[in-house]
Amino acid sequence: MRRPIHVSLGVLAAGLLVGRVAHATGPVCDLNPPTSTDACIGAVQANGGVVNDIFRDSKGLTALQLPRFGQLYNIYPGCDAANCAGCDPGHDDSPYDCPGEYHCDTGTRDPAGLALFADVAAAVDKLDHLWGHPCRLSQHTLVNGCPQFGACVADGAPGNYVPWEGFVFDLGGASNQVAIFAMNDHGPQPCESLEYTVFLTDNPQSQSIVSSPMVTGADATKWNRAVLSKVFTQGWFTTRAPDPTGHASCGDTAQYSVEGDAFVQVFKLPCGADFHYAAIVAGNDGQDFSQCAFDSSEAELDAVAGLTEQGAGVAFCPPGHNCDPVNPCNGDGGGFTAPDAGGDDGGSAGDDGGGAGADATVGDDGGAGGGANLTPGASHGCGCEVVGTRGAGAGAGLAALASLAVLSSRRRRRGAARGE
Numbered sequence: 001m002r003r004p005i006h007v008s009l010g011v012l013a014a015g016l017l018v019g020r021v022a023h024a025t026g027p028v029c030d031l032n033p034p035t036s037t038d039a040c041i042g043a044v045q046a047n048g049g050v051v052n053d054i055f056r057d058s059k060g061l062t063a064l065q066l067p068r069f070g071q072l073y074n075i076y077p078g079c080d081a082a083n084c085a086g087c088d089p090g091h092d093d094s095p096y097d098c099p100g101e102y103h104c105d106t107g108t109r110d111p112a113g114l115a116l117f118a119d120v121a122a123a124v125d126k127l128d129h130l131w132g133h134p135c136r137l138s139q140h141t142l143v144n145g146c147p148q149f150g151a152c153v154a155d156g157a158p159g160n161y162v163p164w165e166g167f168v169f170d171l172g173g174a175s176n177q178v179a180i181f182a183m184n185d186h187g188p189q190p191c192e193s194l195e196y197t198v199f200l201t202d203n204p205q206s207q208s209i210v211s212s213p214m215v216t217g218a219d220a221t222k223w224n225r226a227v228l229s230k231v232f233t234q235g236w237f238t239t240r241a242p243d244p245t246g247h248a249s250c251g252d253t254a255q256y257s258v259e260g261d262a263f264v265q266v267f268k269l270p271c272g273a274d275f276h277y278a279a280i281v282a283g284n285d286g287q288d289f290s291q292c293a294f295d296s297s298e299a300e301l302d303a304v305a306g307l308t309e310q311g312a313g314v315a316f317c318p319p320g321h322n323c324d325p326v327n328p329c330n331g332d333g334g335g336f337t338a339p340d341a342g343g344d345d346g347g348s349a350g351d352d353g354g355g356a357g358a359d360a361t362v363g364d365d366g367g368a369g370g371g372a373n374l375t376p377g378a379s380h381g382c383g384c385e386v387v388g389t390r391g392a393g394a395g396a397g398l399a400a401l402a403s404l405a406v407l408s409s410r411r412r413r414r415g416a417a418r419g420e
Contacts, residue, residue, distance in 0.1 A: 025156045028286065029191035029294040037188055040292040044190070044231065047289075055179065055232040055264040058311035063127055063181055063236035063264065063303075066313035070169030070178075070278060070304040072121035072132075075204050079146035083167060084115035085135035085282075085298035089123030092183055096129065096260040097239045098250035099184045102300075104133075114149050124167065127236065127303045131183050134167045134282050135298040136160040155297040163199040163223040163279030164207055167301060173317035174274035175200065175306030178226060181236050182262040183300045187251070193263035194231075195296040197285045199223040200275040211287070218273035226267035226278075228288045235261030262300075271309060280304060 029040045044050065055063045072082070087104035095101075107119035124132040135152035137160060142148075153160050171178070178198050186192060199209070202220040210216060213224040240247075242257045251258040269275070280301060286293025306314035 025191070025294060025296050027156075027158060027293050027295060028290065029194075029284070029292050030188045033188050036291070037191065040190055040194070040289060043289040043291040044228075049230040051230060051232045052234065053232060054234045054238060055181075055236045057179075057307060057313045059313070061313055063179075063305070066305050067315040068172045068305065068313065069126050070124075070171045070306060072117070072124055073168045073170040073204060073277065074117050074121075075164060075168050076146055080117055081110050081112070081114035081146060081149050082117040082120035083132075083134045083137070083147070083149045083165065084120055085133045085152050087131070087133040087300075088115040088119060090131040090133055090183065090300055092129035092131070092260055094129075095239055096237070097257070098247060099186055099258060099260060101260055102183065102185060112150070120167075124169075124301055124303055127181055129183075129302065131300050131302040132167060133298055134280065134301060136282050137162065137165045140165070153295075153297045156295050157297065158295050161197050161281050161283065161285045163201075163209065163281060164204075166279045166281035168204055169278045169280065169304050170204075171276055171278055171304075171306030171314060173306060173314035174276060175278070175314050176271075176274045176309040177229070177266050177268040177307035177311060178278045178280075179305045179307055180265050180267070180280065180301070181303045181305070183302055184235070184258075184260055184262040185300055190231075190263065191284075191292070191294045192296070194228070194265060194284050194292050195282060195294055195299050196265065196267075196301075197281045197283060197287075198226045198267040199279040199281070200226055200269055200273075201277050201279075202275045204277040204279075213273065214270055218269050218275075220273075220275060223279060224269055224273065224275070225287065226269050228265055229268045230266040232264040232266075235259065236264050237261055266307065266311070268307075268309075274309070276306075278304060278306070 029036055057066065061067075074082075087102075088107040088109075089105055091103055091105050093101040093103060108116055110116060120132050123130045136157075137148060137151050138153045138157070139148040139151040140160075140162065147165055178200065180196050180198070182193070182196070184193065201223045203222070206222050208222040210219050210222050210224045213219070214227055218224045237259070238257075239259055240257055242252050242254060244252045244254050247257065280299075282299035283296045284292055284294040308314060
């Protein structure tokens with residue numbers, strides 16, 4: 001989504017009145033636009049961390065240049081179904097230059113009528129305009145050892161942010177951060193783009209949650225809720241210049257275009273917490289920014305990628321292997337190669353190039369690497385960006401984020417024909 005750099009809240013308030021969504025999801029973000037959407041924007045703006053550009057990692061790689069995307073991981077190996085709200089998969093329609101340009105394919109279903117894990121996994125394995133359609137579940141009792149993936153909560157229903165019921169990804173290497181690449185089906189913004197809650201762990205079979213690892217410390221054996229730390233307002237691609245005449249229905253103004261991709265958002269853990277698995281849950285639980293709480297029942301996820309503490313894309317490095325023994329802070333390294341006959345893992349070192357600085361929070365200086373019960377705010381020698389300050393110098397880009405609330409004029413397209 002192409003975004004402007006300088007648009008006042010007053011200008012956008014006028015744009016918000018062009019139309020209203022069909023119904024509010026709540027509990028906060030979209031209840032009374034433009035007031036409620038502006039409040040979410042203001043909260044994010046006050047914490048910095050907004051980049052008025054398409055996504056790039058700390059090495060300057062765009063989303064399509066990243067070394068690896070997460071792969072959907074089946075934590076219920078005896079079950080052939082997967083979480084799916086209806087689109088199996090969702091398929092963006094070219095030229096991808098306006099929200100709502102998509103259709104829902106119908107994949108092969110299991111005997112209970114549920115989407116197959118293999119089909120959903122193929123939809124979210126890379127950036128390709130195919131996307132999975134996860135939902136939060138209302139029923140948490142296993143049936144024959146399998147979740148009730150067909151029991152999606154109603155739109156706007158609170159709670160049920162359960163990581164082991166969402167999309168669980170093997171990130172392919174130790175990751176401190178997770179980037180979310182999603183499609184933009186409709187307004188309001190920023191609510192619809194920020195409809196995700198993210199957890200990380202080294203134990204994907206866990207059914208325990210650390211809800212505030214920034215406060216209590218991270219635990220590699222549990223699901224640790226990550227913090228929204230950065231937003232790329234132009235998403236992961238841009239296709240055209242602003243066109244308020246030809247693309248007025250998309251929400252364009254003279255300053256910006258609104259396209260088919262959602263904001264790219266990055267979630268992170270405390271410094272030194274680097275885990276291999278991520279769970280993506282539909283809806284924003286409001287824990288990071290209460291003004292942005294948005295209990296959307298489902299989401300539209302194209303792909304995810306693990307990032308190092310410095311923000312570089314993670315290459316393949318399985319648990320138990322140090323892919324950069326010279327500098328363990330360079331978690332992306334050169335990747336992992338299977339051991340040869342001599343037992344050398346073949347992993348080559350690589351310079352992270354993140355340009356990170358020293359930690360600004362108080363804490364003991366510890367060793368690099370992850371592990372259980374990591375101290376929040378501690379310096380682990382890897383130059384981790386401090387989440388508490390979230391992106392110094394990024395305030396200028398947040399005037400751009402404010403402009404995105406104009407998409408509140410986009411009506412929700414929630415119909416049975418689309419499987420939502």
